[in-house]
Amino acid sequence: MKAFDLHRMALDKAPLEFLGEVALRSLYTFILVFIFLKLTGRRGVRQMSLFEVLIILTLGSAAGDVAFYDDVPMVPVFVVFVTLALLYRLAMWLMAHSEKMEDLLEGKPRNIIEEGELAWEKLKHENMTEFEFFMELRLRGVEHLGQVRLAILETNGQISVYFYPDEEVRPGLSILPSYCRERFVVIPEAGYYACMNCSEVMEFSAGDRKPCPRCNHHAWVKASTATRVT
Known part of the structure; x- marks a missing residue:
């Protein structure tokens, strides 16, 4: 050859x-x-x-x-x-x-956000990374999970999002990129904080150091209450 x-x-x-x-x-x-x-x-x-x-x-x-x-x-x-x-x-x-x-053959739609928080037990069975999921939400104008009443992962991979009215928006986990969210293990000041892992929102006092009661994670970010800008 x-x-x-x-x-x-x-x-x-x-x-x-x-x-x-x-x-x-x-x-x-x-x-x-x-x-x-x-x-x-x-x-x-x-x-x-x-x-x-x-x-x-x-x-x-x-x-x-x-x-x-x-x-x-x-x-x-x-x-x-x-x-x-x-x-x-x-x-x-x-x-x-x-x-x-x-x-x-087609699969079932699954609720992945319910009342402003991740539907943890349902979401962890889906083959979707946090990066992909939060990106899809950001593309629909979502800044934090407290703006979302219900989000459904459809059988074709699309995400359907149903929003709270502005006056009903609750504190929620910010889904902005990680460099925009400061993490805390020890709470610096009183207020609402969201678990970085499962989105559980809790009210803390300054100096508190508690794991998430839902997933036992220790990292928290300040919960956002921003309303949607249309």
């Missing part, structure tokens, strides 16, 4: 004319994917559920193989696309007629 053989590096053993076949195969798979998305509805191009991601990944694997490999026939791939389309339609029908099937 010759080192730095440009033809081998670019095409291996395939002739130059094979590039035209790759272009044709790519057009073929593009059309099949387009037809699949049209048949399954516009949900296919929005935020996807876990089940929809599974379908698309399977679809992409079949499309990639037939586009690049000369020994992969095109008709069986068409059968794969038809099978997936029928499977998707069947799954949609089953979910429309069975709540248990819908929960199995």
Whole structure:
């Protein structure tokens, strides 16, 4: 084998004319994917559920193989696309007629904030970091959790947020970046403080040094009472 053989590096053993076949195969798979998305509805191009991601990944694997490999026939791939389309339609029908099937394939929405505090027991089962979660809330104009009456993690990964009216905003954990929040183990002055770990809000006197009764964490930040600016 010759080192730095440009033809081998670019095409291996395939002739130059094979590039035209790759272009044709790519057009073929593009059309099949387009037809699949049209048949399954516009949900296919929005935020996807876990089940929809599974379908698309399977679809992409079949499309990639037939586009690049000369020994992969095109008709069986068409059968794969038809099978997936029928499977998707069947799954949609089953979910429309069975709540248990819908929960199995799509998952359930989960409350992640309730009455200004993290729904701790529910949130810790979700595969979402604090950075991602707080970023999503900040993008919706949330400064601290006390502004939020209810936040729901939807099955497609989006977060639905329902706010308190300004006059009902309560003290809450600030979700600004960490450099904007000073942490305390010993409370410097009387007031409301929020647990850095679970968002529990408590009223303290100056000099208090107590763990969080909810999660036993020792770091606190001053609870914010800022109202939303619209």
